[in-house]
Amino acid sequence: MKYRNAIFIILTIIICDQLLKFYVKTHFYYGEEVNVFGNWFKLHFIENEGMAFGMKLSEAATGKIVLTLFRLCAVVFGFYLLKKLVEKDYSRGVIICGSLILAGALGNLIDSMFYGLIFTESQTPFHFIHNTAMFYGKLVPWGTGYGHFLHGRVVDMLYFPIIETKLPKWFPFFGGHDFTFFEPVFNIADASISIGVLILVFFQKRLIHKKANTNPVTQ
Numbered sequence: 001m002k003y004r005n006a007i008f009i010i011l012t013i014i015i016c017d018q019l020l021k022f023y024v025k026t027h028f029y030y031g032e033e034v035n036v037f038g039n040w041f042k043l044h045f046i047e048n049e050g051m052a053f054g055m056k057l058s059e060a061a062t063g064k065i066v067l068t069l070f071r072l073c074a075v076v077f078g079f080y081l082l083k084k085l086v087e088k089d090y091s092r093g094v095i096i097c098g099s100l101i102l103a104g105a106l107g108n109l110i111d112s113m114f115y116g117l118i119f120t121e122s123q124t125p126f127h128f129i130h131n132t133a134m135f136y137g138k139l140v141p142w143g144t145g146y147g148h149f150l151h152g153r154v155v156d157m158l159y160f161p162i163i164e165t166k167l168p169k170w171f172p173f174f175g176g177h178d179f180t181f182f183e184p185v186f187n188i189a190d191a192s193i194s195i196g197v198l199i200l201v202f203f204q205k206r207l208i209h210k211k212a213n214t215n216p217v218t219q
Contacts, residue, residue, distance in 0.1 A: 001086065001092045001095045001096075002086065003083055003086045003087075005095075006082055006086060006095050006096075006098070006099040007099075009096065009099040009100070009103065010099050010102055010103040010106065011103075012103075013099075013100065013103035013104070013107065013188065013189070013192050014103055014106060014107050014110070014189075016188055017103075017104075017107040017187060017188035017189045018110065020157065020187070020188060021111065021155040021157075021187065024043065024045050024157045025045075025115075025119055025122065025136075025137040025155050026136055026137055026138060026139065027136060028043070028045035028122070028136065028157075029045070029122060029123060029124060029132050029135040029136055030045060030046070030047070030122040030124045030135070031044075031045065031124050032044075033045075033159070039161065039164075040160060040161060040162045041159075041160055042159040042160075042161065043157045044157060044159040044185050045122070045155070045156075045157050046156050046157075046185050047122065047153035047154065047155055048153060048154040048155075048156055049064065049153050049154075064112075064151055065151070067112075068109070068112040068113060068150040068151075069150070071108070071109045071112065072109060072113070074105060075102065075105050075106050078098075078101070078102040078105060079102065081098070082095070082098045082099065082102060085098060090208070091207055091208070093203070093206070093207035094200075094207050094208055096196075097196040097197075097199050097200045098196070099196075100192045100193065100195055100196030101193050101196035101197060103189070103192050104188075104189040104190060104191070104192035104193030104194075104196070105189070105193060106189075107187070107188065107189030107192070108154050108187070108189045108190070111152050111153065111154040111155055112150065112151075112152045112153075112154060113149065113150055113152060114149075114152055115147075115153060115155070116145050116146055116147025116149070116150075116151045116152035116153070117142055117144075117145045117147070117148070117149060118139055118140060118145050119137045119138065119139060119140065119145045119146060120137050120138045120140055120145060121137065121146040122135065122136065122137040123135035154187070155187060156185045156186055156187050156190070157185065157187060158185065158187060158188070158190075158191065159185045160182045161182065161183065162181055162182055163179070163180065164178070164179075164180050165179055166178055166179065167179045
């Protein structure tokens with residue numbers, strides 16, 4: 001598989017990821033939720049200030065900077081590693097998985113680096129406000145957004161509450177409480193990373209190898 005094919009995969013995922021994020025950021029107020037397919041697939045707009053599942057490296061502003069810089073270094077190294085895998089003729093599956101992971105990391109890095117510079121704050125409207133458009137994020141001139149460079153928040157929106165029920169009281173630890181599967185809200189970049197990692201984990205023996213040399217060996 002050629003390196004340009006891997007770059008094409010990365011660019012395709014990033015474009016799709018950023019288009020959806022831009023749409024949600026500029027057309028949804030914070031916390032807004034709309035059904036896409038029934039009640040099991042929804043768009044639910046939230047923003048993530050730190051790592052996955054809303055975790056933070058630190059409450060201080062420096063924690064956000066450290067995390068974003070770490071992501072930047074990881075992405076730069078990821079492009080270097082991906083090129084090496086292509087040059088060493090690793091299997092197509094490994095290259096595709098690497099491209100998925102790298103695309104997801106870069107997609108979220110773009111949010112962290114630039115969204116604070118180009119978007120206004122998204123707000124949650126009060127129930128008596130009819131014109132909710134004033135609470136949508138808006139594109140603004142460079143540097144006049146809600147934050148500084150490296151301080152942007154990652155936009156999440158994909159929500160799949162496939163099962164919503166109340167656990168029976170006999171259920172250990174969580175009996176009698178509401179239960180939702182699948183509860184996390186994520187984005188296309190997150191999904192790309194997860195798919196790439198899971199495929200590598202479950203099919204590593206089949207995927208992680210170099211192509212066999214088909215040229216005949218002369219004696």
